[in-house]
Amino acid sequence: MSTNLKISNVTKIYPGCVANDNVSLEFNSGKIYALLGENGAGKSTLVKILSGVIIPDEGKIYLNENNLKLISPLDAKKNDIGMVFQHFNLFETLSVFENLIIDSDEQRKSLREKIDSIMKKYNFLIDLDIPVLNLSAGQKQKVEIIRCLIRNPKVLIMDEPTSVLTEQETSELFLSLKKFSEEGILIIYITHKLKEVMQLCDEVAVMRRGKLVSVSQIKNENIESLANKMVGQNLKTIKKRKAKTSSDQLINITNLNFISEDPFETNLNNINFSVNRGECLGIAGISGNGQSELFQVLSGEILSDKNSIEYNKNYIGDLNPQERREYLMAFSPEDRLEQAAIPQMAIFENVALNNFKSSNFFNNGLINENKIKEHSKKIISDFNVNTDNIELKSQFLSGGNLQKLIIGRELITAPDLLICFNPTWGLDVGAINYIHETLIKINEQNKSIILISTDTDELLKLSDKISVIHKGKLSNIMNADEVTSEKLGILMGGGN
Amino acid sequence: MIKIVKRDQPSRAIFFLTPILAIFLTLVAGGLIFYIIGFKPFEALKFFFIVPIADMYGFSELLLKATPLCLIAIGLSFCFKSNNWNIGAEGQLTFGAIVSGGVALIFYEQEGFYILPIVILAGAIGGMLYASIPAILKTYFNTNEILVSLMLVYVSKLILDYLVVGPWSNPEGFNFPETRQFSDSARLPILFDGLRIHAGIFLALAAVVASWFIFYKTYLGFQMKVSGFSLKTAKYAGYKGKKMIILVFLISGACAGLAGVGEITGPIGQLHREVSPDYGFTAIIVAFLGRLHPIGIIFASLIVAITYLGAETAQIFMQIPKYTGQVFQGMILFFLLASDYLLFFKIKFTGLKK
Numbered sequence: 057m058s059t060n061l062k063i064s065n066v067t068k069i070y071p072g073c074v075a076n077d078n079v080s081l082e083f084n085s086g087k088i089y090a091l092l093g094e095n096g097a098g099k100s101t102l103v104k105i106l107s108g109v110i111i112p113d114e115g116k117i118y119l120n121e122n123n124l125k126l127i128s129p130l131d132a133k134k135n136d137i138g139m140v141f142q143h144f145n146l147f148e149t150l151s152v153f154e155n156l157i158i159d160s161d162e163q164r165k166s167l168r169e170k171i172d173s174i175m176k177k178y179n180f181l182i183d184l185d186i187p188v189l190n191l192s193a194g195q196k197q198k199v200e201i202i203r204c205l206i207r208n209p210k211v212l213i214m215d216e217p218t219s220v221l222t223e224q225e226t227s228e229l230f231l232s233l234k235k236f237s238e239e240g241i242l243i244i245y246i247t248h249k250l251k252e253v254m255q256l257c258d259e260v261a262v263m264r265r266g267k268l269v270s271v272s273q274i275k276n277e278n279i280e281s282l283a284n285k286m287v288g289q290n291l292k293t294i295k296k297r298k299a300k301t302s303s304d305q306l307i308n309i310t311n312l313n314f315i316s317e318d319p320f321e322t323n324l325n326n327i328n329f330s331v332n333r334g335e336c337l338g339i340a341g342i343s344g345n346g347q348s349e350l351f352q353v354l355s356g357e358i359l360s361d362k363n364s365i366e367y368n369k370n371y372i373g374d375l376n377p378q379e380r381r382e383y384l385m386a387f388s389p390e391d392r393l394e395q396a397a398i399p400q401m402a403i404f405e406n407v408a409l410n411n412f413k414s415s416n417f418f419n420n421g422l423i424n425e426n427k428i429k430e431h432s433k434k435i436i437s438d439f440n441v442n443t444d445n446i447e448l449k450s451q452f453l454s455g456g457n458l459q460k461l462i463i464g465r466e467l468i469t470a471p472d473l474l475i476c477f478n479p480t481w482g483l484d485v486g487a488i489n490y491i492h493e494t495l496i497k498i499n500e501q502n503k504s505i506i507l508i509s510t511d512t513d514e515l516l517k518l519s520d521k522i523s524v525i526h527k528g529k530l531s532n533i534m535n536a537d538e539v540t541s542e543k544l545g546i547l548m549g550g551g552n
Numbered sequence: 553m554i555k556i557v558k559r560d561q562p563s564r565a566i567f568f569l570t571p572i573l574a575i576f577l578t579l580v581a582g583g584l585i586f587y588i589i590g591f592k593p594f595e596a597l598k599f600f601f602i603v604p605i606a607d608m609y610g611f612s613e614l615l616l617k618a619t620p621l622c623l624i625a626i627g628l629s630f631c632f633k634s635n636n637w638n639i640g641a642e643g644q645l646t647f648g649a650i651v652s653g654g655v656a657l658i659f660y661e662q663e664g665f666y667i668l669p670i671v672i673l674a675g676a677i678g679g680m681l682y683a684s685i686p687a688i689l690k691t692y693f694n695t696n697e698i699l700v701s702l703m704l705v706y707v708s709k710l711i712l713d714y715l716v717v718g719p720w721s722n723p724e725g726f727n728f729p730e731t732r733q734f735s736d737s738a739r740l741p742i743l744f745d746g747l748r749i750h751a752g753i754f755l756a757l758a759a760v761v762a763s764w765f766i767f768y769k770t771y772l773g774f775q776m777k778v779s780g781f782s783l784k785t786a787k788y789a790g791y792k793g794k795k796m797i798i799l800v801f802l803i804s805g806a807c808a809g810l811a812g813v814g815e816i817t818g819p820i821g822q823l824h825r826e827v828s829p830d831y832g833f834t835a836i837i838v839a840f841l842g843r844l845h846p847i848g849i850i851f852a853s854l855i856v857a858i859t860y861l862g863a864e865t866a867q868i869f870m871q872i873p874k875y876t877g878q879v880f881q882g883m884i885l886f887f888l889l890a891s892d893y894l895l896f897f898k899i900k901f902t903g904l905k906k
Binding site for chain 2: 355356357376377378379380381387389391394395396397398400401405408409410411418421422423
């Protein structure tokens with residue numbers, strides 16, 4: 057029996073961000089569909105709507121002409137939609153079998169037989185009686201897949217399934233997915249990896265900024281055309297004037313390595329680059345390729361070898377963020393609400409987080425509230441933060457205003473180098489333009505920027521030089537005017 | 553229809569009203585329980601909450617019980633505000649009592665103005681040492697501070713038991729499980745003749761003032777606040793998050809240790825098996841009932857102290873077990889947590905139609 061899944065005019069709006077803007081798509085069984093897009097393009101929101109985790113503001117879902125009411129993950133399960141998330145939802149200390157029976161209402165014995173037959177059919181080799189923590193990532197994923205297969209799903213959604221797999225495991229997964237598809241299961245494969253789309257899928261839908269950009273047959277596409285659709289054409293509006301490049305080196309990174317103990321972090325592998333005064337170095341990449349780790353190493357949240365970072369003729373690899381600020385460095389992290397600011401604290405208290413000796417916010421261990429408030433008022437007026445109440449808790453600022461506050465806090469001390477990570481993520485157009493203009497102004501004042509961003513348009517607009525980070529390794533550093541978005545797309549996907 | 557709606561922001565008025573609501577609900581539920589087991593509810597509540605503090609002696613007893621509760625809760629507020637769940641104050645109190653009692657025993661035949669400060673300091677250090685165990689295990693070995701601090705309570709109580717029965721027991725004490733009496737110089741002075749209230753109350757008041765000052769006026773307090781909200785932000789700002797964790801545990805341990813000093817060097821003047829009727833645990837309720845705010849904690853400690861006294865009065869006059877006091881403490885915490893729901897959600901009455 058064939059399956060037809062239809063998404064009709066789905067819209068989901070978050071405060072300050074349209075995650076899905078009137079998206080309509082149709083899928084038929086027998087094919088493998090790719091849903092392609094950069095981070096924040098809205099593909100995860102869309103599949104979460106399909107699996108009942110998120111309820112859309114508008115729009116309907118039809119499965120074989122039936123309008124589905126998906127208000128909880130249980131509804132998706134009942135309607136034979138199975139989903140394997142990027143991060144596993146397994147109980148590590150329970151056995152494989154125990155994990156599988158948890159959400160099943162079948163008898164133990166009949167379930168065991170069913171699982172055995174599924175494993176035999178698809179050639180999965182997993183010991184059902186060992187704890188899940190002893191399994192490899194690929195095996196854990198198979199357990200998740202079996203969990204879906206037990207329910208004889210009509211639709212199987214895979215959310216970035218290869219991000220934790222080895223090459224070998226990836227090709228095994230592809231074989232299984234093809235087999236499922238032949239058996240009539242409709243497969244939706246979410247990814248930003250172009251190569252995988254070409255290898256595995258039959259049809260591809262591309263999303264960008266919440267909108268569906270195109271739907272096409274894979275045979276009519278190639279990696280370049282997909283990359284172009286995914287990252288969008290160059291916007292040529294506020295392209296920055298070519299800076300008079302000085303040869304005065306401000307920061308130089310040599311042989312920087314970071315090996316993490318956390319399996320969800322990315323190791324950094326022999327990073328080398330330098331930035332001159334007045335220059336903006338853009339670092340592109342799909343998120344999760346080491347950007348966060350690179351930011352933390354540069355800001356001093358992760359300490360490195362003293363000699364690996366040379367800044368203004370000082371070696372500072374072993375200094376913490378506060379000590380680095382004294383050398384006139386400034387940092388704007390990606391996560392506004394959990395790292396750069398504390399939503400529960402007042403605006404002026406958040407301003408005090410960036411604290412120099414010379415700013416006199418704290419004298420002899422006491423808080424100098426007047427000084428902090430005076431400084432905060434200046435930031436608010438200089439950087440157009442839309443409030444005049446510095447005692448307001450910062451959670452009541454919009455994303456754009458909070459980001460202006462953070463950038464303002466970092467810039468008002470006139471640093472020589474600003475390191476920012478996704479500075480316009482989730483902001484509306486007006487705020488984005490304001491931040492972009494501010495960043496261009498910094499360069500014009502002969503100050504430098506390291507801009508780590510997953511937004512390619514932004515990078516092409518602001519950078520003088522661009523490099524791409526992929527799996528913790530930096531590509532060659534290229535001049536921004538010689539780079540095209542196709543080229544970046546290919547490098548971001550791990551190509552050459 | 554009744555609809556529950558999430559609030560856009562927690563209401564400040566509700567923040568301070570919920571403790572009062574919780575106390576009110578506790579009284580209602582308490583009255584109901586008394587009624588069910590066959591007492592007149594109002595009379596029983598009167599025995600519980602009014603009779604014990606109706607005279608000077610009762611009032612002094614109230615302050616006597618409130619002192620350790622307040623002191624410990626102030627210390628705990630440092631931990632709780634920074635998301636460190638130290639629930640082993642009872643153990644830190646006991647260990648502080650052991651160390652200060654040990655020091656006091658060294659001087660048992662001596663008099664001198666220098667003895668009391670040493671004894672007090674020893675108690676604070678003892679509490680700090682004991683609190684440093686869960687702190688260090690948490691920061692360097694990723695253990696869970698709730699489990700470690702709780703289990704250490706029982707360890708310290710067993711150590712105390714061993715000492716008062718064994719090596720430290722009074723040689724002339726006919727094998728009673730208690731030590732010698734401390735010399736007068738090792739004891740906190742009694743404030744009024746005939747009453748048991750002692751100078752320990754000044755320690756508690758000093759702790760209230762100091763904690764207010766540290767939290768609201770110093771850079772250290774600011775760093776603790778930031779680290780409590782988000783360790784990631786603390787790291788980004790360049791604060792030493794791990795040191796901050798150890799520091800709040802040390803402060804908390806010192807306060808609990810001082811409460812232990814008050815218990816043994818006040819009216820009792822010796823170490824014995826039961827240095828504390830679970831003040832360390834009850835102070836957790838006090839800290840939350842007082843909204844972790846110094847002033848709030850003062851009031852909360854007085855209210856919770858009544859439950860100790862009330863339980864004793866009720867035992868004498870109504871022949872019900874004194875553990876009723878713990879029932880009331882439990883109810884206060886229960887209703888407080890339950891009414892905290894109103895902080896984040898409001899109840900809307902939307903009429904009968906849907």
